[in-house]
Amino acid sequence: MKFNRRTFLKLGAAGAASLGLEKALTGSSDAMELIMGGAEVSRTTGKHLKPVPSTCLNCYARCGNYGFNAYGTLIKIGPNPEHPNSRGRMCAKGQAALNLLYDPDRILYPMKRVGPRGEGKWERISWEEAYSSIAEKMKGILEGGNPEEFVFQSDRDITTADFIERFVHAFGSPNAFVHHPLGGANKQTAQRLTWGEDYEIPDVANTEYMLIFGSNPFEAHYLRTSFVQRMTEARSLRYVGSDLLRAKAKMVTFDVRLTQTSGRSDEWHPIVPGTDGVVALAMCHVIMEEGLEDRSFLRKWTNYSPEKLKKHLKQYTPKVAEEISGVQASEIARIAKEFAVSKPATTISTGGATKHHNGVYTERCIALLNIITGNIDNRGGYCLPKSFTFREPAPVPPVPRRKSKLSSSATYPLAGTELHHRVLPLIKEGRQTVKLYMTYQHNPVYAHPEGKMIAQILKDEDLIPFYVCIDSFMTESAALSDLILPSATFVERLELETPPAFEMVPFVSLRQPMVPPLGESVQISNILIELAHRIGGKMSSYFDFTTEEYLRQRIAHIRPLTKSGGLSFLKKNGVFYDQSMKPQYDTYKKKGFNTPSGKIEIYSSRMEAQGFHPLPIYDPIPTHQSIKSGEFYMIIHQWMVHTHDRTANCMWLSEIIHENPVYINAKTAAKYNLENHDRVKVISKVGEIETHVQIVEGIHPQVLAIGDSCGHWEFGRIAQAKAFKSNDPNTRLLWWEKKESGFFAEEVRGKGNGVHPKPIIPIISDPIGGGQCWMDTKVRIKKV
Numbered sequence: 001m002k003f004n005r006r007t008f009l010k011l012g013a014a015g016a017a018s019l020g021l022e023k024a025l026t027g028s029s030d031a032m033e034l035i036m037g038g039a040e041v042s043r044t045t046g047k048h049l050k051p052v053p054s055t056c057l058n059c060y061a062r063c064g065n066y067g068f069n070a071y072g073t074l075i076k077i078g079p080n081p082e083h084p085n086s087r088g089r090m091c092a093k094g095q096a097a098l099n100l101l102y103d104p105d106r107i108l109y110p111m112k113r114v115g116p117r118g119e120g121k122w123e124r125i126s127w128e129e130a131y132s133s134i135a136e137k138m139k140g141i142l143e144g145g146n147p148e149e150f151v152f153q154s155d156r157d158i159t160t161a162d163f164i165e166r167f168v169h170a171f172g173s174p175n176a177f178v179h180h181p182l183g184g185a186n187k188q189t190a191q192r193l194t195w196g197e198d199y200e201i202p203d204v205a206n207t208e209y210m211l212i213f214g215s216n217p218f219e220a221h222y223l224r225t226s227f228v229q230r231m232t233e234a235r236s237l238r239y240v241g242s243d244l245l246r247a248k249a250k251m252v253t254f255d256v257r258l259t260q261t262s263g264r265s266d267e268w269h270p271i272v273p274g275t276d277g278v279v280a281l282a283m284c285h286v287i288m289e290e291g292l293e294d295r296s297f298l299r300k301w302t303n304y305s306p307e308k309l310k311k312h313l314k315q316y317t318p319k320v321a322e323e324i325s326g327v328q329a330s331e332i333a334r335i336a337k338e339f340a341v342s343k344p345a346t347t348i349s350t351g352g353a354t355k356h357h358n359g360v361y362t363e364r365c366i367a368l369l370n371i372i373t374g375n376i377d378n379r380g381g382y383c384l385p386k387s388f389t390f391r392e393p394a395p396v397p398p399v400p401r402r403k404s405k406l407s408s409s410a411t412y413p414l415a416g417t418e419l420h421h422r423v424l425p426l427i428k429e430g431r432q433t434v435k436l437y438m439t440y441q442h443n444p445v446y447a448h449p450e451g452k453m454i455a456q457i458l459k460d461e462d463l464i465p466f467y468v469c470i471d472s473f474m475t476e477s478a479a480l481s482d483l484i485l486p487s488a489t490f491v492e493r494l495e496l497e498t499p500p501a502f503e504m505v506p507f508v509s510l511r512q513p514m515v516p517p518l519g520e521s522v523q524i525s526n527i528l529i530e531l532a533h534r535i536g537g538k539m540s541s542y543f544d545f546t547t548e549e550y551l552r553q554r555i556a557h558i559r560p561l562t563k564s565g566g567l568s569f570l571k572k573n574g575v576f577y578d579q580s581m582k583p584q585y586d587t588y589k590k591k592g593f594n595t596p597s598g599k600i601e602i603y604s605s606r607m608e609a610q611g612f613h614p615l616p617i618y619d620p621i622p623t624h625q626s627i628k629s630g631e632f633y634m635i636i637h638q639w640m641v642h643t644h645d646r647t648a649n650c651m652w653l654s655e656i657i658h659e660n661p662v663y664i665n666a667k668t669a670a671k672y673n674l675e676n677h678d679r680v681k682v683i684s685k686v687g688e689i690e691t692h693v694q695i696v697e698g699i700h701p702q703v704l705a706i707g708d709s710c711g712h713w714e715f716g717r718i719a720q721a722k723a724f725k726s727n728d729p730n731t732r733l734l735w736w737e738k739k740e741s742g743f744f745a746e747e748v749r750g751k752g753n754g755v756h757p758k759p760i761i762p763i764i765s766d767p768i769g770g771g772q773c774w775m776d777t778k779v780r781i782k783k784v
Ligand code: SF4
Pocket: 056, 057, 058, 059, 060, 061, 062, 063, 086, 089, 090, 091, 092, 093, 094, 095, 223, 224, 225, 226
């Protein structure tokens, strides 16, 4: 696409959408003749390469992208300027999807194990043999009359969750663990209980104030690139009427670490982990004491009176909050007043605040700040998500009558989602006999807490007699399977997406193959369709379509899209939205909130019925109350260039981040006589790891922080930092190649691979949401 001044003006970000801005930026109205986005020229022929519009999935933001291939090889992935969320931006991870596609250690053929489980001996087999053996096992389970002995787990690939659930339900099993929370189970539970949605969309591009609790969108967020560009806009040039103004949306961050986000904020307040809730409540207290609340909103749209709420908040003075959180009372009061008078304003919160034992309460406390100031679903405020709903094609298999014994609902009846990390431990407890365990792009051994225990469960052939792993790579979990089916990567698949829209106009985007699947790899939906037909009977009637027909039926009810050409339009353009639709704000005014009362439930009768406090409260974290001298709170964090367990095999990304020291505050390091690069053991109650020290100023003195995504012992040689010869000459040039011993003494070579922190994190859940408490691990540190 030719991207000149005109298209720039048309498509450009709100803050850049004018010639005046162009002048301001360049000093000339004629200087901006750019060609960017959607175009690539062959180096050999000089001709333009045909772009294939698609949708990234190297994280959950699902940005619009283009693939360019030459002579059947994908040579570049670039951004799609027409995509309404990502608007022509993408991150390094999106571009590095090429590394996933062409990883020399990728699994390209069906394989079955030939030695003892986990020994690493495999034999290539045909698809025919793979399909027959699985179908035979599944038919045997049906003949036994216990379809729930088939258990399926997949990762956060929300795109395929509905399809997999369809397959598992059609088989008659309730054990489909496929819907993974976007923002974490605790956040999702709190959001559902409070206003009936799974998450919020802070309308940051149009806000005046961003109050951030335990969130780091500049490095890691489930809507990252789309989110960050709007946060940046809110703090840069903006047109108001005909006047170019310097927008100065204020950004205040509470975090235990000086992250890329807190470092870019106007203010960073280090906070004791797990105490964000009490700070939010103290702010609510100040706002109500000062009479700065939006009383008419509270009366009309919430189920709790302002008078009662004010009384409830009396206990949470800034002084009380200071004693608990370490944040100065005067600062809490000042920020509260600023937030209340800045219109519009919004909070931003994710795992740093909510992946704790008190995560649900904390998220409800933070949401309350938006509620009492009336910043709900307004321009620049805390908005309801806007997206389309896809429909399952008829006939839809019924939800099996037998309840899952592995479901979280018995232990966590309020949980907004199934809790993946508890499924295998429940199998170990004997809750459910399993005959066939199947996973899709799911690596519980690496991704779940207490990974050693998870590995033992997968190795145990009494607990898991047959494990079918559908994946593109030999992950730590795939290595413990019996049969591996090679799945297509996301740049080879055909799928639909409808992420929440930042422009508040719902849209649909398409993921389509940029190249045909390599080797004999197959898209998951095609694998399941084939299996359904081989199992036969009623099951095959639920899969009487091709993947393309299935997708066509999923969007058939979206009239504006079908009128524009439906799937054909998406194949050509990658994305669709109704251009005549205005941004959707105040939507609750027509239909209320999706809660039992139709209002925002500050008072949750559902929580009360389960024995929890019905109001937003601060609930101290039990393990934190007994912390002794010499003990620390260990938190884990994401890297800007990695997505959890999925990207360490991307060479371009691992070149940037391939080791993970433990970050420690400078004063704490001095107290314990530690220096940079000292080797230390980090010890929790379930294990210990060894890494080296990195001393920093920007971290709470009681906190140790370790990044994830490193320390793989499977997942191919690049993830393990092993240099090797292959068709790609770069694989010999891994300058960060791991050395077996003494590698930290060397200056440059041999620093790669790092350590995996999750095995020393115990399985602990928030008692309300059931979400894993990733940030609550109590540890000691020992110099080695
Ligand atoms: S933010 Fe996520 S979806 Fe967007 S380009 Fe980066 S990896 Fe892809």
